[in-house]
Amino acid sequence: MICLLRGTKGKCPCPVCLAPLKKLSDLSKTFEARTTAQVKDAYVVYLRKKSDGEPILNALGLRPVEKIPHSEPEAAASFNPLHYLHHGIWGYHLLEEIKIILNKLPCMYAAELESQLDKFPSWRNLARFNGILHPSQAVDELMGSLANIICSLNYLELDSLIVLDAHTERTLGMIEAELLTFGNELKEYIVHVRDGNLLEHLKTEWNFPKIHLWKHVVQDIRTKGVVRNYSTRPNEKMHGALKDTYQDHSNGKDVAVQILRIDNHCLAMKLIKDRIDAETEHATAESSAGNDEDSNIDDKAIDTIREIMGDHATRLEFHSFGGKLTNFINQCLPVYLDRDPYLWVNVSFPEIFQLKEHACLKVHYKSKMDWREATDYVHCNPAFHGKPHYDAIIFQISLDEVAFARLEIMFLCDIPGFGKYDFALICPLTAAISTNWNSFDEALRLTRIKACPHTASMFIPIWSLVRGALLYLDPKHKDKFLVVEHIDGDMFLHMKEWSVNRG
Ligand SMILES: [Zn+2]
Known part of the structure; x- marks a missing residue:
């Protein structure tokens, strides 16, 4: 309306260019841009002689109305x-x-x-x-x-x-x-x-x-x-407040003046209330996802190795949990910490050794989208809002390579004589996938990953987590997952790199 167009079914309904109605879905073509001068000149001709101006205005899809002085609505019209x-x-x-x-x-x-x-x-x-x-x-x-x-x-x-x-x-x-x-x-x-x-x-x-x-x-x-x-x-949430004020607090005439004069306070209060409601909604979502804002980790319980193995006795991922943890700390941790393995004093963990489990972790990372800090909340919780919830992650598997994994348990381990470290037991999703899938996945642009056998679970230090990941279990194959890449800009760009790296 502000661009003086004849409406969405007019000859040229785009406020920015002169694309004809019949060509709007042809995205391969570019059409001449609208200019302020076109509108002005056509209207001058129309004022001089209606029958001369009308066909020009018609061809441009414009109404015979004078343009607001010093305005360029064609340039202001923006993608929404x-x-x-x-x-x-x-x-x-x-x-x-x-x-x-x-x-x-x-x-x-x-x-x-x-x-x-x-x-x-x-x-x-x-x-x-x-x-x-x-x-x-x-x-x-x-x-x-x-x-x-x-x-x-x-x-x-x-x-x-x-x-x-x-x-x-x-x-x-x-x-x-x-x-x-x-x-x-x-x-x-x-x-x-x-x-x-x-x-x-x-x-x-x-x-x-x-x-x-x-x-x-x-x-x-x-x-x-x-x-x-x-x-x-x-501004979308303020439409209601403005409509209510128009409907309930004005007589429909000179609305702007009335709202300014009489209902200024009422409108302002409604707008403030709407803003507070929106903020409260946001804060509730934040707290239900992340709990304590000051801590990166939400503590759940202190359990012994024996208790953890007992709790997960039926799950192969937890098979020989204590032995695997001992091996990880004696063989892999020195590498992660860049220490000389020959100077590393071997430690062993009795079954009564205590670990402090974490139910939620905030993973802070530099977004690939805008290089600012972003945060994911990852959960390892048997009763998150009443349901078991074990998130997937991307982790650094080597110096220059990342991989997907599913979290099994996260915990703090106070290694006698060494200090406190946070670790996670993960199930890597790095198994090779048969090439038969490729044409279907390629056509649908799906990234499919496959879980390693349950016994291939491994420990990693928490600091090797890159970010959280959203995976959808393939309904037909219980060990395969589809990566949902459209959750945010960082994940989207991660997956673009992923597909380039894998040809
Ligand atoms: Zn256009």
Whole structure:
């Protein structure tokens, strides 16, 4: 409206360029940019002679209205991740198509999807879902999280790339390349739908502004910084307060003046309350995930080696726990500590030796996205919110190589004469995977990893943890996991390096 466009179905509905309506879904083409002068000049012609100005305005998709002086709305119009991605392409287009397809399939498929979503492990800041096939439950704020769960491939790649908090030429190049792939995939999808038997149910008309607007995101990032600078997400919660004030505290006339004069206090208080509610929500989520803010480690219990082995008697990972720990401390710890193994005095641990178990650990690391400190909470807890919860991690397996593992137990060990060290027993997920998987995984861009035999569990010092990892158990193979790379920018970039290193 501010750009004086004739609406989303107008001839040229993009506020930034002159892309014609019928070409909006063609992401391979770039169209002439709109300029302030175009709007001004066309309006001058219109004022001089209506019949001369109208075709010019029409061709530009503009209304015959005078532009606000000294404004450049074409340059101000920016990419909005909330309404263009999570709440746009994903929430109202891709997800809707997925739901239609699922509803046309035998109901066992929808039930299977629901059951798999239900088994999705919990992760900090990632909302949980039940019943995605019922739109009422897919509320606005959860759209972004839901997109993380169902692999919508190109969309997910673009989403993760676009919302990065720091960009380089490489990541901007990746957005442009991915956008072309998305455009091509969309063309293929439309052909499939046209030739398929769901033609009357699925969408074949994808020429609408939201599908085109991310053409301009790279330019926005170059000129205005990363997309969080112009996201509308921070103000989204204030819409309710403003609407309530308009509805309940004004007569609908001269609203701005009335709100300023009469209801200033009321509005301010409502806005402050909303902000406090949002902060409280955030703080509750933080405390349930991490407990004590000042400590990196949450202590659970002091147990002897015998008690730990007794508690986990049926689990092969804990087989010969005491002996393995003794070997680790005598053979591996000197290497980790860079000490001469010949000067290392061997220690042995009786079964009554006590270890202090940790249920939660905060892993601080330098994010690959913006080089700032980031934190993951990893849990090793038999009753986390009433359920066993053992997180996966990435750890440094050698000087220049990282690997995935599942945590079994974390504990503090006070080695007599040496000092206190934190260790973890892990099950490495480093087993080789048959090459038969490759074409399927490659097409779906999945990273699949496989657990080593349970008896291959090993000890590592806590300081070799790189970060937490979210893995989804392959429903058909109990020893294989899919890496969920779209949880944050650091993980996304980790996995990009991972796939490069593995060719
Ligand atoms: Zn455009």
